[in-house]
Amino acid sequence: MSPQPARRDRRGGPSGPPRGRGGPRRPPAQDPAREAALDTLGAVREKDAYANLVLPRLLRDRRIGTRDAALATELAYGASRTLGLLDAVLGECSERPLTEIDGVVLDGLRLGVYQLLRTRIPPHAAVSASVELVRSRAGTGAAGFANAVLRRATERDEDGWVEFLAPDSAEDPLGYLALRHPHPRWVAEAFAATLAEAGAEDELAELLAADDARPAVHLVARPGEISSAELAAITGGDEAPYSPYGVRLEAGAGDPADLEPVRERLAAVQDEGSQLAALALTRPQIEGSDLRWLDLCAGPGGKASLLGALVGLDGGTLDAVEPATHRADLIRSVVKDLPVRVHIADGRRSGLPSAAFDRVLVDAPCTGLGALRRRPEARWRRQPSDVAPLTTLQTELLGTALDLVRPGGVVAYVVCSPHLAETVEVATAAAARPGVTQLDARPFFPDVPGLGEGPGVQLWPHRHGTDAMFCALFRRD
Numbered sequence: 331m332s333p334q335p336a337r338r339d340r341r342g343g344p345s346g347p348p349r350g351r352g353g354p355r356r357p358p359a360q361d362p363a364r365e366a367a368l369d370t371l372g373a374v375r376e377k378d379a380y381a382n383l384v385l386p387r388l389l390r391d392r393r394i395g396t397r398d399a400a401l402a403t404e405l406a407y408g409a410s411r412t413l414g415l416l417d418a419v420l421g422e423c424s425e426r427p428l429t430e431i432d433g434v435v436l437d438g439l440r441l442g443v444y445q446l447l448r449t450r451i452p453p454h455a456a457v458s459a460s461v462e463l464v465r466s467r468a469g470t471g472a473a474g475f476a477n478a479v480l481r482r483a484t485e486r487d488e489d490g491w492v493e494f495l496a497p498d499s500a501e502d503p504l505g506y507l508a509l510r511h512p513h514p515r516w517v518a519e520a521f522a523a524t525l526a527e528a529g530a531e532d533e534l535a536e537l538l539a540a541d542d543a544r545p546a547v548h549l550v551a552r553p554g555e556i557s558s559a560e561l562a563a564i565t566g567g568d569e570a571p572y573s574p575y576g577v578r579l580e581a582g583a584g585d586p587a588d589l590e591p592v593r594e595r596l597a598a599v600q601d602e603g604s605q606l607a608a609l610a611l612t613r614p615q616i617e618g619s620d621l622r623w624l625d626l627c628a629g630p631g632g633k634a635s636l637l638g639a640l641v642g643l644d645g646g647t648l649d650a651v652e653p654a655t656h657r658a659d660l661i662r663s664v665v666k667d668l669p670v671r672v673h674i675a676d677g678r679r680s681g682l683p684s685a686a687f688d689r690v691l692v693d694a695p696c697t698g699l700g701a702l703r704r705r706p707e708a709r710w711r712r713q714p715s716d717v718a719p720l721t722t723l724q725t726e727l728l729g730t731a732l733d734l735v736r737p738g739g740v741v742a743y744v745v746c747s748p749h750l751a752e753t754v755e756v757a758t759a760a761a762a763r764p765g766v767t768q769l770d771a772r773p774f775f776p777d778v779p780g781l782g783e784g785p786g787v788q789l790w791p792h793r794h795g796t797d798a799m800f801c802a803l804f805r806r807d
């Protein structure tokens with residue numbers, strides 16, 4: 331069944347106010363969860379803010395209680411993640427183009443459609459709460475418009491809308507899946523290309539579905555301070571399957587920053603894939619000294635903290651380079667009692683001596699397409715044009731790392747992305763340099779299944795429950 335045509339106003343547009351005009355305002359809605367979610371979407375849209383930084387601050391500042399906080403989180407992160415599907419539904423239900431709808435009204439509509447499609451909130455409650463929210467921010471006329479649009483959105487559930495709006499799954503399977511598990515098409519294409527390289531193209535649906543789910547939180551136990559078994563017992567989590575320092579907590583298990591071992595800096599939040607990539611640098615045997623390690627792109631310090639603790643156990647040191655001052659400050663705060671020296675510098679010209687380091691990590695700036703689960707709005711913000719400048723920087727940073735490592739030493743090139751241009755292509759170009767040998771990284775991810783043909787390792791959310799980290803290892807001859 332196709333949606334009903336929208337009721338038209340005298341100018342021939344759908345009912346509702348023109349941009350920026352509203353009727354008399356009612357007192358603010360008493361709905362702290364939806365208000366916080368709406369303000370989060372507003373900050374993401376207007377200020378390019380990160381939902382997962384804005385919302386926790388709002389919840390704290392407004393002293394929003396646990397139940398409302400859980401609802402606000404579900405709505406703000408869920409709507410940010412599924413934006414492409416929500417806008418496709420709204421595009422069908424509103425005769426006014428979405429670009430002509432006031433931002434705050436559009437965000438209210440997105441939250442409304444999200445509730446209709448993805449929550450158990452009864453449709454009449456989802457519609458009336460969203461309409462009241464719009465009324466409180468944009469007036470009575472906007473509320474009438476929102477009511478008309480959302481009523482049309484109630485005509486189908488999520489499956490119904492996907493079947494109605496998506497391309498035919500036989501003719502355009504990728505386009506279908508990109509709407510079914512909301513991802514921009516170019517991102518789904520990049521994932522499909524990497525899976526196809528590994529002969530695993532049939533895993534795309536599973537990957538996109540995993541990427542569409544709220545991830546578990548992973549903790550890392552600081553080596554020498556606490557074991558993963560102790561950390562799991564204290565936090566009620568489970569020891570991670572692959573990282574000897576990892577603990578997995580249930581998704582939505584509360585704010586991990588409140589956990590005692592995290593407050594006491596015995597543990598930190600770190601995806602298990604990041605732990606594995608950092609550990610891979612430490613595992614290849616090297617001859618001679620092994621006490622001088624370098625993290626060339628270190629902010630905000632997650633891997634520097636793990637590597638600093640490990641090299642410190644043997645009396646060694648880690649140099650950590652980061653050009654952004656505020657991120658260098660974050661590194662300093664997490665490595666306080668570790669043998670780590672922080673340098674504020676561009677990794678390509680840090681002034682550090684060549685051929686001096688035993689092990690070098692290049693955890694390069696990247697598109698972050700491997701961590702879309704954790705950054706709700708990121709998939710819609712990233713653009714294909716972001717890739718080329720990043721691959722240039724990645725190539726330069728990896729080249730510098732290969733100059734800074736000593737003969738016989740090891741370099742790990744790591745990105746949180748499965749995009750072939752950022753992974754295999756950068757690694758292959760580096761391996762072609764004279765005096766550089768790419769190692770098969772798979773043995774340095776012991777007991778991790780599904781690592782493919784090598785020599786690089788690509789982790790996946792649907793296979794490993796980690797972010798889609800890529801790691802390539804090199805030895806300087």
Ligand SMILES: C[S@@+](CC[C@H](N)C(=O)[O-])C[C@H]1O[C@@H](n2cnc3c(N)ncnc32)[C@H](O)[C@@H]1O
Nearest residue numbers: 626627628629630631632633676677693694695
């Ligand atoms: C993927 S993040 C590193 C994450 C970090 N290793 C961790 O585990 O917490 C990449 C970092 O590289 C930094 N960066 C950007 N350009 C850089 C450059 N030219 N040289 C060194 N670092 C750079 C970014 O500011 C960012 O902090």
